[in-house]
Amino acid sequence: MSEGSADSVIIHIHCQLDGLPSTPAKPTILRVDSHLRNDKRNNVYDPEILAIGPYHHGISRLQNMEQLKYNYLKRFLKRKNEQSVERYVTAVAAMEKRARKCYADPLDLDENAFVTMMVLDGVFLIELFRYSGFKHLRDTVDPIFRHERILSQLRHDVLLLENQLPFFVLNQLFNMTKTDEDPDDLIALALRFFNGMFLNLSASRVLARLPVKNIDHLCGLIHDVWCLPFVETISHKSNERDEWDNINSISGLREAGIKFRKAKGNENLMDIKFVNGVLRIPELIIYDETESQFMNLIAYEQLLPDGEQRYVSDYTFFMHCLINTSKDVELLRTRGIIENCLGDDEEVCQMFNRLGRNILTSSGFCYSQVFCSVNRHCQRRSKKWNANLRRNYFNSPWSIISFLAAFALLVLTFTQTTYTVLTYYNRKG
Structure with missing residues (x-):
């Protein structure tokens, strides 16, 4: 490139730079x-x-x-x-x-x-x-x-x-x-x-x-x-980066002995707490425009810079995890946690399934501690049940042998009964 051409390029680039605002x-x-x-x-x-x-x-x-x-x-x-x-x-x-x-x-x-x-x-x-x-x-x-x-x-x-x-x-x-x-x-x-x-x-x-x-x-x-x-x-927890796993739906959590209660007060929709085996959730009123409002607020949060909290997205994901079937919605409704103005529990279930699709939660997920506490509770209950089963029913090798023998006898009895019934009908035919 000749010296004259280089000067021309330099001038052109500087003109473009001068035309840009100092802070776009x-x-x-x-x-x-x-x-x-x-x-x-x-x-x-x-x-x-x-x-x-x-x-x-x-x-x-x-x-x-x-x-x-x-x-x-x-x-x-x-x-x-x-x-x-x-x-x-x-x-x-x-x-x-x-x-x-x-x-x-x-x-x-x-x-x-x-x-x-x-x-x-x-x-x-x-x-x-x-x-x-x-x-x-x-x-x-x-x-x-x-x-x-x-x-x-x-x-x-x-x-x-x-x-x-x-x-x-x-x-x-x-x-x-x-x-x-x-x-x-x-x-x-x-x-x-x-x-x-x-x-x-x-x-x-x-x-x-x-x-x-x-x-x-x-x-x-x-x-x-x-x-x-x-x-x-949660301002004092905003920098935490706890590792967490998804929680089960309401049906699975109930099997683990977790109870659901409506939280008192109505000014803090997202303030979900888990204490002593009870999940306390503020009331959510669901009407025709709820899905659109959630989706637009989620869309707003998805465009926030990395590192900023996505409160609505985190809350929506929490509810998405809880609700898997219309029975889950029914339980929340009977507990006063959801007021369903749509009239159909299945419709609410499908709404949260759609809302939770492709959602980006905060890097410091707002409910990480709640998820961890719920999962620890479920694991403790599972271990407790297993220990109780071993202590009361399988506390010695002979009890295990007795159980297996009884199970084998039950299978043989069922097989023999089935064979007898089939033989009778074949002869009758």
Whole structure:
């Protein structure tokens, strides 16, 4: 290579390097991993009626909600006595580049289309949260609150991993549109909308341990809120790397003498304890959207950096190990550990079988100590039974010989009886 050519290459490379940011922005709103998408139920990652953000924007079957977004914006401006969306567009446009970097995939939307989408989707979500909490704000002909099924579908869609807006965009729009009726922060307003779907944590408790600046999107918010009560109980164990083996299903554990009880309290769904042969598990309510919510929270965790705890994945794997048949679900239901709103125990069993497929648990599995304790208990019971059998029935060579002789006599008697019966019927024939 000539000196002139080398200089040209050097200049070209330095130009490319100079164009890169010093610390590349890390996307926070990602696509569901392909190995999860390959599952037969990959539709649980797709919106049913509402597209939020760019990943599902423009899909024809979701267009009915686009007109409703404009209706919500119009009603919002009327309530605020504003004639123009200018200040909201200006605010979002100032965040356009930052917001675009939150998405992992290249986006086909130009700046105008992207900002329009952000304003429409953002105002719609905030107004939806307000209408859910304040009935007097609703339009009497609003289809969302006239049909419970539509509201249920929206709750499903708003939590999807691929159906998100950056939280800082939502928070900015909320602060610009805050009313005297609104709570002080967007987290409190959002949690009201999801109240009952997950655990009933007060917003003040959440905010004390979950600053707004640490929230990437609504899916991440609900994940953190759901896991929050459990995190502190195991924080001192987070660096442990215990070796553990899978536990048996409920049927097998019952044979080992293990009992199952509903844990007291309802704020810590994942706080499962095993003490004195009793497995205490908090109540889990299962309804139509439960599988989709679990799968999207699991998909969110599968994209976390190595070393971070996957609390929902670990909990799901635990329940997957426990539940092998509908009888296992029935026992949990009769103990008050599962409230089955689906009505069919077999359906719940199949749900956990699907959820546990191809799941990645934490490198420091949250329930490693519980698994080890359960397995030790089962091994002790097995050894105890074997010792009892040897002590009471096989405590001398003569007892073993007597047992074998009795067994042989039983086999001979059965054989002779069978032969006699067959001979009788053959002669009769």
